[in-house]
Amino acid sequence: MKKMKLALLSGAVALAGSGAAFADAHGGVTACLITKTDTNPFFVKMREGATAAAEAAGITLQTYAGAIDGDVESQVAAVETCIAAGASGILITPSDSRALAPVIGQAREAGLLVIALDTPFEPADTADATFATDNFEAGRLIGAWAAATLGDAAADARIATLDLNASEVSVDYLRNQGFMTGFGIEVNDPTDIGDEDDPRIVGSDVTNGNEEGGRTAMENLLQIDPSINVVYTINEPAAAGAYEALNAFGLTEQALIVSVDGGCPGVQDVAEGIIGATAMQFPLLMASLGVEAIIAHAADGTMPENSEGLEFFNTGVMLVTDQPVDGIESITSAEALELCWG
Amino acid sequence: MSDSPQPGGQDYERRLNESAAAVAEFEHTPRGFLGTVQHVLHANPTFVPVIVLVASIAVFGVIAGERFFSPFNLTLIMQQVSIIGILAAAQTLIILTAGIDLSVAAIMVLMSVISGKLAVTLGVPAPIALAVSFAGGIAAGYLNGWLVTKVKLPPFIATLGTWNVFFALNLWLSGAQSIRGSDIDEVAPLLKFFGNSFEIGSARLTFGTLLMVVIFVVLWYILNKTAWGRHVYMIGDDKEAAEMAGIRTDRTLRQVYMLAGFICALAAWASIGRVGSISPQSFYEGNLESITAVVIGGISLFGGRGSIMGALFGALIVGVFQSGLRLAGVDVLWQVFAIGWLIIIAVAIDQWIRKVSA
Numbered sequence: 001m002k003k004m005k006l007a008l009l010s011g012a013v014a015l016a017g018s019g020a021a022f023a024d025a026h027g028g029v030t031a032c033l034i035t036k037t038d039t040n041p042f043f044v045k046m047r048e049g050a051t052a053a054a055e056a057a058g059i060t061l062q063t064y065a066g067a068i069d070g071d072v073e074s075q076v077a078a079v080e081t082c083i084a085a086g087a088s089g090i091l092i093t094p095s096d097s098r099a100l101a102p103v104i105g106q107a108r109e110a111g112l113l114v115i116a117l118d119t120p121f122e123p124a125d126t127a128d129a130t131f132a133t134d135n136f137e138a139g140r141l142i143g144a145w146a147a148a149t150l151g152d153a154a155a156d157a158r159i160a161t162l163d164l165n166a167s168e169v170s171v172d173y174l175r176n177q178g179f180m181t182g183f184g185i186e187v188n189d190p191t192d193i194g195d196e197d198d199p200r201i202v203g204s205d206v207t208n209g210n211e212e213g214g215r216t217a218m219e220n221l222l223q224i225d226p227s228i229n230v231v232y233t234i235n236e237p238a239a240a241g242a243y244e245a246l247n248a249f250g251l252t253e254q255a256l257i258v259s260v261d262g263g264c265p266g267v268q269d270v271a272e273g274i275i276g277a278t279a280m281q282f283p284l285l286m287a288s289l290g291v292e293a294i295i296a297h298a299a300d301g302t303m304p305e306n307s308e309g310l311e312f313f314n315t316g317v318m319l320v321t322d323q324p325v326d327g328i329e330s331i332t333s334a335e336a337l338e339l340c341w342g
Numbered sequence: 343m344s345d346s347p348q349p350g351g352q353d354y355e356r357r358l359n360e361s362a363a364a365v366a367e368f369e370h371t372p373r374g375f376l377g378t379v380q381h382v383l384h385a386n387p388t389f390v391p392v393i394v395l396v397a398s399i400a401v402f403g404v405i406a407g408e409r410f411f412s413p414f415n416l417t418l419i420m421q422q423v424s425i426i427g428i429l430a431a432a433q434t435l436i437i438l439t440a441g442i443d444l445s446v447a448a449i450m451v452l453m454s455v456i457s458g459k460l461a462v463t464l465g466v467p468a469p470i471a472l473a474v475s476f477a478g479g480i481a482a483g484y485l486n487g488w489l490v491t492k493v494k495l496p497p498f499i500a501t502l503g504t505w506n507v508f509f510a511l512n513l514w515l516s517g518a519q520s521i522r523g524s525d526i527d528e529v530a531p532l533l534k535f536f537g538n539s540f541e542i543g544s545a546r547l548t549f550g551t552l553l554m555v556v557i558f559v560v561l562w563y564i565l566n567k568t569a570w571g572r573h574v575y576m577i578g579d580d581k582e583a584a585e586m587a588g589i590r591t592d593r594t595l596r597q598v599y600m601l602a603g604f605i606c607a608l609a610a611w612a613s614i615g616r617v618g619s620i621s622p623q624s625f626y627e628g629n630l631e632s633i634t635a636v637v638i639g640g641i642s643l644f645g646g647r648g649s650i651m652g653a654l655f656g657a658l659i660v661g662v663f664q665s666g667l668r669l670a671g672v673d674v675l676w677q678v679f680a681i682g683w684l685i686i687i688a689v690a691i692d693q694w695i696r697k698v699s700a
Contacts, residue, residue, distance in 0.1 A: 166673075205668065205674065211520060211618065219418060237520055237621060237623065241619075248537075265520055265522050
């Protein structure tokens with residue numbers, strides 16, 4: 001684990017340099033980066049990573065983005081443009097895990113290496129590879145941290161989960177079920193949120209991943225049980241909203257909030273004690289590793305490999321907290337501010 | 343033609359004597375129960391939402407019990423619906439003119455981001471930042487009104503366009519990144535003014551809740567007690583007739599859109615207090631939620647009919663359903679399901695009431 005931490009800390013900064021060795025040899029290579037939007041800080045960071053890696057390696061990078069999350073048409077058009085432009089490979093965060101399959105098939109038939117970033121296709125082998133955060137592991141880390149922080153009190157914890165939305169997409173249930181597992185709660189169906197029988201769980205509600213939803217959901221759950229003392233949140237904006245609700249109820253002292261993402265405002269919230277711990281993901285690394293994989297494939301046909309035991313290549317996740325616990329590796333909020341995205 | 347007139351008047355006059363003598367009489371045939379209900383509802387458009395609201399509070403009071411029925415929870419519901427409620431007030435103005443405004447929530451979020459960027463990021467004094475956001479709201483409303491009255495776009499299309507434009511500007515200005523609550527507290531606590539609250543017993547009212555109520559009362563007065571308000575109804579009922587009656591309809595319409603834009607800017611200020619931070623991702627479907635509140639409140643989408651108070655009741659009905667179902671432990675997808683049926687039933691009732699004869 002120590003090695004991984006070092007790799008992540010140095011990787012984000014130094015990765016751009018490691019591609020330099022390829023520079024002259026791969027001048028003619030073109031790579032495409034297609035994100036869901038070009039406004040979300042997560043994707044902005046992704047583009048930074050790809051751009052830096054491409055510049056270092058001396059290859060051409062073309063970037064495309066949909067107008068909003070769910071804008072499939074723009075992404076289809078972008079893939080077609082990349083095929084027509086004779087690109088060597090495509091890095092894409094699919095706006096729809098299924099709808100893009102046909103055009104991705106065309107790209108692969110045309111000999112392009114297709115790597116899904118952050119969001120896997122369904123099925124995952126629609127693309128040649130997936131470079132993503134292990135969202136289950138992200139949830140597991142914050143769950144384990146919460147349990148360790150509570151110590152013996154974990155046996156009587158009162159837990160609220162603030163999830164994404166009614167569709168229960170994969171990132172939603174993976175983080176939730178990871179948290180349950182990390183906390184030591186037995187999960188039933190690992191793709192279903194809220195089917196656990198553990199009496200420590202007060203309930204779950206949806207937030208749409210924003211502050212307003214986080215606040216309302218937390219208020220609703222506090223109405224069910226005002227003694228909630230562990231709050232899992234799908235992302236940091238939802239966590240900020242939950243904190244506002246606890247604050248209005250005068251209960252900020254009693255509850256531990258944990259979250260996932262590693263956006264800069266979220267890391268700042270960890271520094272100020274609003275969020276107890278968050279699991280950081282590394283969009284910059286996803287993109288820069290993706291660019292390197294395309295270069296390697298263009299050179300000698302090397303295919304990217306999945307991480308052991310996973311259906312994708314894990315680009316890493318790191319616990320951020322200022323109250324570290326034994327047995328779970330973490331970085332401080334100050335260190336994390338250097339690495340956060342957005 | 344006969345020379346000698348016959349006694350008892352002329353022939354055609356005698357015929358007249360035999361025919362009905364009453365002039366233009368209304369028939370008072372009994373309407374039956376349903377007909378009477380239809381008439382009462384036609385005359386009092388807020389009856390349905392008030393009945394639904396009271397009934398739903400009673401039903402959830404029984405199902406979810408004390409936790410739901412407590413003054414604390416009931417005031418919490420008011421707090422939760424306050425932002426959508428204020429947007430619904432703006433939406434009602436537009437819908438009364440037989441229009442629709444898809445951009446209300448986008449104007450609101452954009453104005454909250456503008457005031458936050460100015461006050462928190464650039465250090466502009468908070469009152470000035472808020473004044474700029476009010477001016478921005480009015481300008482955004484003017485743009486909508488201009489597109490509708492000058493460019494002659496249907497309101498649906500005009501505001502569909504501006505919704506996207508305002509949303510994109512919001513993402514661009516904010517970088518899709520929230521401005522954190524503690525940063526606002528530090529630099530410009532005035533932006534969170536409407537998040538302050540006071541307690542009466544176990545009830546907790548935020549200033550934002552009060553703002554919502556005040557906005558509704560003021561608009562109710564304007565719409566019912568001023569000439570301008572009657573003009574708004576008339577334009578929605580029959581724009582050509584209003585024009586012939588001498589109302590400057592296009593000018594009034596633009597004023598309606600500007601007033602709606604201003605209310606959206608007020609909602610922006612209130613939303614910062616409610617959410618606690620300035621969040622460009624929040625309220626993405628606020629436009630649809632405001633329309634939901636308006637139609638559940640018995641305000642006709644065809645314009646010219648309905649009371650602004652209906653929108654307040656409509657917003658509260660949605661809040662009561664969400665809170666009640668939540669406390670009863672019902673999965674969130676069934677809340678969505680229930681709200682969907684509420685909309686369909688509300689509009690169906692409106693259609694039925696509109697069929698009333700005289």
